[in-house]
Amino acid sequence: MKRLLAALALIFGAAAPLHAQTADHPQPAAMSDVKARDQRAMALELAEKFVVPAYRDLAKAADAQESAWKGFCRKPTQGAVDKLKTAYNETADAWAQIEFVRYGPIGENFRYERMAYWPERKNAVARSLAKAIGEPDKLTPERFKQTSVAVQGLSAMERLLYEEGAVDALLSGPEAERRCEIGQAISRSVATIADETLEGWRGKGGMIGTLKTADEATVRETVSRLGTDLLGVFQAIGDLKLDAVTGMNPSEARPTLAETWRSGRSARAIAENFQGVKAMTSVIVGDDTEHGAKVLAAIQKAHDEAANLPAPLGEMAEDEKARPRLTQLRQSVRVARDLSGAYIPARLGIVIGFNSLDGD
């Protein structure tokens, strides 16, 4: 028997366990002494203290953006363009804080894709925006909703404001009026999506009402999906927002793959992502400061490093001297991911998937 046990230990020790097998995406062992919280209380608290406030901020910023466009179209001046840009940045900031949540009303009716279309594939935003500019049909909200998802949200808005020559084209010339109409249509669309999503959570018949009386399986699903969304952000930031841009060396850098590179928001967007991650994690931690403090500190570190980058990601990636700071940020994202990956599932009492991470 002893020999068998020894053989077992040898075998299962030698055959790599799950987390060692996925060396590219390690799944650290769960923190063993973390106390799981009641799932219904957790789901409601996440909804009320994180999700709804975040969508409320987004809806507010989106309303302000819609007003700014109304004002601009009445009187298109350089000063009004500055206001458009401020409103865009505030809306994009608010979106970045809740962007990682795909669960709930944002996942319905292509709201997520319509809000922002990134990574942009097949040049879809440019193509659909050019098409919208070229076709002089009336942009009613109903009709605009039927157009390409790529033109309906913040990704197209960024081009309208920041692409080379965009401001001139807004202020004067043959396309100015049309560009104004499109800007207004996008701002309306973004505000509507934000409102619908917010109401889908807090309104009558919305998620919060449902969660109060839902069966255990539904509650578990909510907690599980929000938890999964939260842990997914580290991968998205690491792979898509950082690695794809930095490459292995300066000559492999791809500045135009950076998110919102036109408006120079690539680093700021990551910082705002972490702001949202921190807000959600704080709710999950609750009074468990013993374990939670470590996790929150790691998220804060990644946030601070992103917020303090001196230049856009692409520019830094092309500069051998600046790259170490990106490497440092990448490492901090990993640390935050590993600590969150060990803590969040244990605290939420859920299993986290892995098919989406390792591939085959």
Place this chain on the structure above:
Amino acid sequence: MQIDRRSFIAALAASVAGTMAPAGFARADERLFVSSTNDAEGMSALTVFSVDGGTVFRTKLPARGHDIAVHPTLPDLAVFARRPGDWTAVVNRRSGTVITLIRSPEHRHFFGHGMYSADGRLLYATENDLDSGQGVLGVYDVAKNYARVGEQPTHGIGPHDTTFLPDGKTIVVANGGAKTDPASGREILNKHSMEPSLSVFDAATGDLRHKIDFGSRLTGLSMRHLAVAPDGEVVFASQYEGDLDEMPPLVGTLTPDGKTRFLEIPDRDLASLNSYLGAVQLDRSGRLIAATSPRGGFVVFWDRESGRYLGRAPLPDVCGVAASPEKDGLFVVSSGNSGVRLADATRHDVAHVGGSDLYKFMWDNHIEMI
């Protein structure tokens, strides 16, 4: 490291973890399914379950298993190690005990997929020839306790899934096109010069009938998974490893005479798949297709006959998919964090199932009906 084969099997055989179905769990007439799973403690297992009854048994595996080949007549289930594993376990589908353990020979490793011949005499497994970097199909003789009796080239590199055509004589292999070596883990060594292909060849002679190369037109479109229809058309599902700003279609069909077509899907739906499909199956009628995207968190559906895209249904971390025997257009799907569900191609939605303990496990990439 050399693992002592006999104690390995003894250890595995002694490790059936579970619930050996007491009467009352799965109905006698209820179909069973099999998948590789992991649990919260990190234990990998081969899990046999029914959709409404839950787990029948779990057999401990030394590491993550991948797909499973189901013997046409014997109770044998062959579970292949996830790549680049060096073992395939043959498990009795009734008792859950390990019948034998196949080890890959030197300079070969398994890629995670394989199949039995129609007469049940042979087991085929996709493997990597580490010396040449080429893909091979290892051939194992069931009657000789799964001794390795030969191999055939897959006519490509990085083979993944494989299937017989309905004639039982012709083999199709999805060659992923990516060069890998266990020495560097799962890293793609030829990222910018991948050679994805589909190969169709004679099982008896190995003669190549067709080879469809995607590399020249679609570098990086790695062919991964296959499903074969009763009329011999093969559906393939791929993963795109190329430029982030490109977005090729991911699903297509291959006719027995070597003609391929890609199935259409609106850009906004395609974008939501994150260039990655983890599995593909046909429904019980062979007409409707379901493909899963764990990275996008969607199951997507097509009508194979018309080529029409039917829609998508959300399920996070979804990957495993098998035809449900209950009705046309219905699929059993599994997820790493949301258990097992039923996905409906015509309504494109997912529904909860009765199997009460199924949500506890992290379901690995594939499900097969047994």
